[in-house]
Amino acid sequence: MKRFADLIDALVFMPSRNGKIRLLGDYFAHVPDPERGWALAALTETLVFREAKPAAVRQMVLNRVDPELFGWSYDYVGDLAETVALIWPERPALANSLPPTLTEVVETLGAAKRSAVMDLIEGWMDSLDASSRFALLKLITGSLRVGVSARLAKTALAAWGKVDVNAIEECWHGLTPPYEPLFAWLEGRAEAPSSAQGAGFRPLMLANPLEEEDMAGLDPAGYCAEWKWDGIRVQLVARGGERRLYSRTGDDVSPAFPDVTDHMAFEAVLDGELLVVRDGAVAPFNDLQQRLNRKTVTAKMLQEYPAFVRLYDILVEGGEDLRGLGFTERRARLERWYAEVRPRRMDLSPLIPFADWDALKALREGAREAAIEGLMLKRRDSAYVAGRPKGPWFKWKRGALTLDTVLMYAQRGHGKRSSFYSDFTFGVWRNGGGEGGEAGEELVPVGKAYFGFTDAELVELDRWVRNHTVRRYGPVREVAPGLVLEVAFDSVHRSTRHKSGLAMRFPRVHRIRWDKPAHEADRLPTLERMVVG
């Protein structure tokens, strides 16, 4: 555990991406199988210990520590695993067992009965030092958050093994921890693992945001345009009798969407947008949200929120991998395939003809349909490549709506921002009823934002919050109405879950209006007029 804990600590403190890649490469080079494989699984979040949920960890520490003291500590530290690791009362008399290795932890937990898991963990906690306790808790609760994405871990593997990172992505879904064949290949001791992926996930191709200044250098004739639909990007895989629906990160979400998988009676891998569609019309994102993050689904939900996939691309048809073809060729294949197969609960995302960028811009600005997030631009000759290459694909989001709001509450952030008030709840004025007129105006919260400002602005916002606090509720401070935040958001919908009756989509701080008096901020009816759909 110590070696793994040292790696985690070093990663936490290493500010540079290249430094992290070096640290990881060094670890893979010096630590033997199977331990390095388990570490890789932990970093890529493929190790899951279902019994060790954060709630169980919290309960474990509350058996030993005063709940109030724990609560204040957690507020301060902002991370459950770190709080528990630091606050854990060391009992040297009981720590008579040797600290476990990472391999021992993983293998013992894998074989343990559900009921024994927390006792095992508690025993290990007593034999480990604070930084190993932190690593153990991060490991078992399943999110390390050390600034290493799965992609970065694979990039480090590729750099160390001197192969292309996409070659690792290609075979990744056929592999399982502790990845001995992968390490054998990267050390030149064996052939590359088979990339016959079956029903595995193919890494998605993603787009970069289009900046206005990019456009001058782009030839409109070289690009196709299509709508960017406001749903969830998915990959449909139907191979050899298996049917899978993957999220953009490769999570298998098939069990929650039988209404899609039921209609996947074909041999293909497709890329598309998951939506809720009723009577041919796309429902607001809120409706789709009812279907997300669920392991199973009820008949009622299937009926009320019917899922649908709007297809963007075809990656594999029959046994043929089409990813090397250009976009227009793949598109032609997709259209031909769709015309033949005609799967239910799916359609094609139409291409949008346009003459030049100005015409396209006009189309984008004219699109007020709730289900449209903006436009996608795809270079006609672009092969389907994993990751987010700069150039072939752009997303061009619809212009945001903005509103001048008043800061009402601020909450401490988590992670890197744990000592800053960085989550802001803002409101607008409405008539408070009763008294009427100016004097009867009250603020009603309409949203929450935690990004859109620079680090320097965050320092100033944090100071402002501390100097204008009128009340404290644990990690939340209520501030005097005095600071106007101009917030930007993609759209606004009716919602029964919010006091104002409205919910913003994707709100962020657009500008801090240090200059604007709070009473000049917007009123609720202004926001109500922006509701669509």
Place this chain on the structure above:
Amino acid sequence: MRVCPEGLFVEPGGFFIDPVRAVERAVVTHGHSDHARPGHRHVLATEGTLAIMRQRLGDGAGQGRQALGYGEAIRIGDTTVRLAPAGHVLGSAQVVVEFGGSRVVVSGDYKRTFDRTCAPFEPVPCDVFVTEATFGLPVFRHPPDLGEVEKLLHSMTVFPERSHVVGVYALGKCQRLITLLRAAGYERPIYLHGALTPICDLYRGFGVELGELRPATVAAKEELKGALVLAPPGAIADRWARRLSDPVVAMASGWMRVRQRARQRGVELPLVISDHADWDELCRTLDEVGAPEVWVTHGREEALVHHARSRGIRARALALVGFEEEGA
């Protein structure tokens, strides 16, 4: 004794302890700038604290300055006042006030860990103990300081070509770290940011051995390769540090115990070395002074108040303003 906008006021003695505004009579626990403010008419403190105030504040160090040794008693108004060592930095003192048969001790900032640069904390049994709580949460347990120094020396052997720059507060932490390095056997010259030199000279005047110190500011770039450099926290990741070759940025502070705090400061090598009591020391001190009543001046006071109450002590938070978390 009561809390005024100026700070803690001892009414029967007519004086303030560590007032944040200029007052007629002040008793100052130690020389950190949030405790030793300029402009008081009369200041009572240890000789060490007065020397620090003179160096830092010049004419602002108080018109009348009176030194009081540890253990010596003096009458002020209707009270008897004594200073007891606090173990925080050179000259740091607790203020022991006796009036009408009861005794109040104001701790100032303190720690219980051994420190070669100042007299060790002396627990004084009392009726009311007024304590700090900078690290008043059970997540703060400072590890042994020599172990942290070993971490630094180890990193210097792993990266012999890189300079190691350690952020330290000019008063106290800087000199303590130097004595710890010397105790761990580090004999090479230690390079200092210009802001650290005067206090080091002052410590030497009080008999603290610091070994060979050289100014980093005028040293040749080549000379600083692989060297150990101490600088104020504000300078370690700033333009000043550009003179160093590919430095490992370290910071010596109790806050380094929390990873995210270290990350926020861009620290690559956090060293948990503090001049304040950690949670265990705070709790142990409450037990040792045995006061039935405890007031908590500044820091994370809720948790310590809660802990004291659970031990049957009457406890309350004074929520004094003007004391900073830095210098910890």
